[in-house]
Amino acid sequence: MQLKKYTDYALRVLIYTGTKNNDELASIKEISKTFAISQNHLGKVVFELNKKGYLETVRGRNGGIRLAKPPEEMNVGEIVREFEDDFAILECFDKSRNHCVITPACKLKHALNEAVQAFLQVLDDYTVNDLITNRGHLKKLMGID
Template structure:
């Protein structure tokens, strides 16, 4: 199973925001610099995360973004399910000789369900239990 960069970046944005203290605002530029990710990619991701209700965007000169809900209430499996475009693991071509009796597609579907089930057992809070360690890895912009 391989997740798209879009989902990876979505999770990274949420982790970054979860490290902020007391609902402190962050900027797209700050996140892009800390992860060395294109700011243009993040704009689309942040927009969708806002539409999905995970983050809140505050406009204006002193604006920024922050989590819209407690990190304990953000389920990782749900985020992955909502940000991945397609969980199609294998392309079964039409001339495949085993198509009528193939068990591979069922096995892969079962594996995908197990993957998502495990992710459903984690919240964003679980991913940032080591906040001090993570904060040390980022620039001083997180520390106030």
């Protein structure tokens, strides 16, 4: 199971902004520099995070982004589900693409579906706050004062 870069970037943005003090703003530029990710890509991710209610954007000269709600109210499993549009890890998960002749008797699809559900269930046990409990160490690694 592999998450898209888009989802990875969304989680990194939430971790980065979550390590900031409550009133402190982050910028796409500093996040881009920290993680060596294109500002253009991050702009799209930030737009989606804002649209979905995870980030608040502040416009203007001293603008930036911050978490829109407390990190303990942001469920990681929910975020992953919102950013991953396809958990069909085999062609047989999608009836329109399935050309496998053994699908009617195959148990692999069921086993893998169970594994995907277990993966998501584990993520449901975590919030963004759980990902940033080591704020001090994260700040040091990301170069945040």
